[in-house]
Amino acid sequence: MKINQNFSNLAENYLFSTVGAKVSAYQKAHPESKVIKLSIGDVTRPLAPAVIEAMHRAVDDLSHAERFKGYGPDRYCYGYDALIDSIKSSYAKKGVALSSDEIFISDGAKSDLGNILDLFSADNTVLVPDPVYPVYVDTNVMAGRRILFANADEQNGFLPMPDKKVKADIIYICSPNNPTGAAYNREQLKAWVDYAIASDALILYDAAYEYFIQDPDLPRSVFEIEGARDCAVEICSYSKTAGFTGVRCGYTVVPNTLKREGFSLSRLWARRQSTKFNGASYIAQMGAAAVFTEEGEKEIAANIDYYRGNARRIAACLDSLGIWYTGGKNSPYLWMKCPRGMNSWEFFDYLLENANVVGTPGSGFGKNGEGFFRLTAFGTHENTEEACQRMRELLK
């Protein structure tokens, strides 16, 4: 038996595990401290009432022999029609027409982002932005793929554009971006789509944060861009949209027009999913199906507004301290420059030890993240306000 040696090329721990372990060690040593975590993007608002009601109904279904459900319907890789139809209607509002067999229900974006790589040869070259959500890098390191980085920095507003001299086969785009909060406009995204088509590459588009977009000029789906159906897969999640980080449900859109080397990617993905996945739970799917109803959308909008309030609080705090940042407007993340010339981990320790506030060190997202720091708006109002006060005090 031989181990996949590519694992030895990974950092010892997943970024958020490293942060979690450091915070736990600090709390153990300082049990009296009231630590406020604005690090991992985990939600704090309860699920929308429409979702809860739908989940209760689903539990009742499971308690009656005549309404009981086992495995989900085979037809759409275990996705229930009610959920698939609701996703289709939410895309229709963005002017994107999808057919049911292009929508694949999952247990969240993170799994699909890793799993979809099963479809692609290890010989492909991958292009990811730097800084980047570590999952894109780690999953490709595990498979031994060659990874190129597109520099995101202050000069380009953390929105790198394609470089015709660079040849990549798989391109990751996350907009609004995790970790920087920056979001591509239509022209910028069109440039990426054109570049992908010209080089026969595939875009893996992570739209996990699309619900945070407020600016009507910013696209919420890559499929709003002409040509994307021939070069992109879109991966979405209910985690941040509807607070499903603990419930687990997401969806991936693989257009049935998308072909490479004579293979239909949606057929390959269906084949992969039906072999290695048994679908998201019925209860989670029924809860998710309530998200894009009229009631559900109103309720999740209220939760997202709540988080936007936090983003405004953090932005006001950074403004008052004269600290440069991006994000926070169309995104739940604020990406700030570390003050006083500290590097990312120095600032992490400084903030933890002196203000008992936790964020995520930018360098954990890549070399261009060094000297930056990510704060999330997913906390409670009270904790966010208190964290801001502590930062104002410490950094004034």
Ligand code: MLT
């Ligand atoms: C983050 O904090 O970057 C995200 O919450 C992680 C994730 O969605 O897996």
